[in-house]
Amino acid sequence: MSEAQTDDARQWKPAHNPWAIAVVVTLAAFMEILDTTIVNVALPHIAGSLSSSNDEATWALTSYLVANGIVLTISGWLAAVIGRKRYFLICIAMFTVCSFLCGIATSLPQLVAFRLLQGFFGGGMQPSQQSIILDTFPPSKRSAAFGVTAIATIVAPVLGPTLGGYITDTLNWRWIFFINLPVGVIAVIFVFILVEDPPWQKRISRHVDFIGLFLITLGLGALQVTLDRGEDEDWFGSRFIQITAVLAVVGIFGAIGWLLTAKKPVVSLEVFKDRNFTMGCVCIAATGAVLYAGAVVIPQFTQTLIGYNATWSGLILSPGGVAIIVLIPVVTQLMRFVQTRILIAAGFVIMGAAFVYSSQLTLDIDFRTLVIMRSAQTAGLAFLFVPISTIAYTTLPRELNGDATALFVMFRNVFGSIGIAIASSMIIQRLQVHQSYLSQWATPFHQPYNELVARYERALVAMGHSASSAHDVAVGKVYQVFQAQAAVLGYSDVFLLAGAVAFAVAPLCFLLSGVKGGGGGASVH
Structure with missing residues (x-):
């Protein structure tokens, strides 16, 4: 690039309002992120409608995740070859077309194939969105722009199950795909x-790195299949999971x-020479792990043990999304006065404390307490996503933004x-551990156990059961x-592990640069 061209590049500004651009590209990303979770609650309806088992219907999720995970990594290369705007438009348009095809699918193989295509085109939308925002806003304003991104990234997975449950219950599972069309x-x-x-x-132009493409497709595709199908296939007790893991x-x-x-290479790993970006990836990886784990555990707990339906389970998560929307502007302002790494460390500490608090689960826990628990968890996320997303790119050359956003x-x-x-x-494994521990007390030689059985017997006799049958029914009730109780302890252990991970990552945040405002004053070449 000549000196005149370099000067033009430095002086370049988008022709339209940057905030309008941020909203539009985030709208597209929001639609894609929503589709990663909105299908979950509709799987039983899909299985029944398409004459398949629940286990077979799960491939509608797996196929999407596999294609999505593969394309995420190579999206920077695809954008460089095709042109970022053109690639982003192709992704949005084809994602919308594939949503329509998913909605009209008449068999499970059709739905799985269309979901595979939907995941392929959807995978390029999030990295392209972040890359566009990085180039549209100067470093000093990126934190505010990433605040808009955070709302989509964090609220969409929370809203997905609630919206999916409501649409499926009131309309038809096909409408969870059709709602993508106008958007x-x-x-x-x-x-x-x-x-x-x-x-x-x-x-930017690059040749086709076929070996890199093959290895990334093999590795990430097999990893997603292993993670998504492992629990159903009994993990490494299954030959299929052993093969995919290898x-x-x-x-x-x-x-x-x-x-x-x-x-x-198809993806430049040179980005990891930048310490801020490398540590940003570590922090966002930990954030993603606890964010998605927490979003899955609470609905599963409420539906399997307390008896909530999908809609009410989803409503537990919704106030947390509101908390994010309220707190992100506050955190964005704090970034002007407080070192970004301190805010990130504080976010992990808040999240860790929230998960430890959330581990105090009981069978008679009320809706309000569950909402407070989830809202406390998401309060920590408000201190994480925007600061991490901002500081990760602070000292990175802008020519590497495409690869960086894809990897991030x-x-x-x-x-x-x-x-x-x-x-x-872990829920299943810890349930078995607690069952083994508690079983030593569930014997006729333990007086509290006998008293509990006797209490149930008296209640059953009072309800009209015969004395001969009351004992057996009472023992079943106690079991x-x-x-x-063993299951509740298993769920509590998951929350404790999530809290431990959050606390462990907090000290690592101080390996990031000690800048304020996301490094607005830093030089970005």
Whole structure:
């Protein structure tokens, strides 16, 4: 690039209002993130409608996650080859078309194929959105712009199950896909009008790195299948999961080795030479893991043990989304006066304390307490997403923004999947541990156990049961209570682990640069 072209690049500004651009690109990303969770609650309805089992219907989720995870990493390369604006428009348009195809699917194989395509095109939307915001706003205003992004990234997974449950119960599962159509059309029109590629983006071109593409596809695809199907397939007791796990390890480590040595890799790992970006990825990975794990555990607890339906379980999460919207502007203002790394460390401490508080679960817990628990967890997220997203790119050359945003979002999503997998597996494993521990007290040789059985017997006799049958029914009732108590302790252990992870990451935040305002005064080349 000549000196005159360099000066033009430095002086470049978007032709349209940056905030209008931020809202439009975030609208598209919000639609895509919503689709990662909105399908979950509709799976039983999908299975029944398409004459398949619940286990088979789960592939509608797995196929989306596999394609999404693969494309996240290579989206920077695709945007460089095709042109970022053109690539973003293709992603939005085809995601919308695939949503329509999912809605009219008449068989499960059709739905899985269309979800695979939907995930492929949806995977490029989040990195492109972040990359556009990075280039649209100067460093001093990025924290406020990422506040808009945070609302979509954090609120969408929270809103998904609630909205999905409501639409499925009142309309039809097909409408969880059809609602994307008007949003997608609006996003395509306004992105076409408002968004433009900056000078440095237009001049990027790369050859096709087939080996890198193959290894990334193999590694991340197999990893997503392992994480999503592991619990259903009994993890490493299944030959299928053993194979996918081996392929994931071979693909991921092979890709890292190749990308570090290739002359023109499909993704540049040079971004990890920047300490702020590397630590930002560590922080966002931990944030994604606890965010998604917490969002899954509470609805599962309320539906399996307390008897809430999908809508009420989702409503527990909704006030947390409101808390995020209220707190993000406050955190954005604090970033002007407080070092960003201190705010991030504070966010992890708040989140850790919230998860420890959330571990105090009981069978008779009320709706209000559950809402407070989840709201406390999301309060910590308000101190994390915007500061992490801002400082991660502070000292990174803007020519690497495409690769950086792709890898950054990939870390958040992949570790989100890991968090969900660990939480789901741990609930079952810890339930069995607590069952083993509690069983020593559930014997006729333990007087409190005998008293509890006797109390149930008296209640059953008073209700009209015969004395001969009351004892057996009473023992069954006590066993149900025993099972439920063990399960509650298992859920509590998951929250304690999430709290421990948050506390462990907090000291690492001080490896980030000691800047304020997300590094607004830092030089970004």
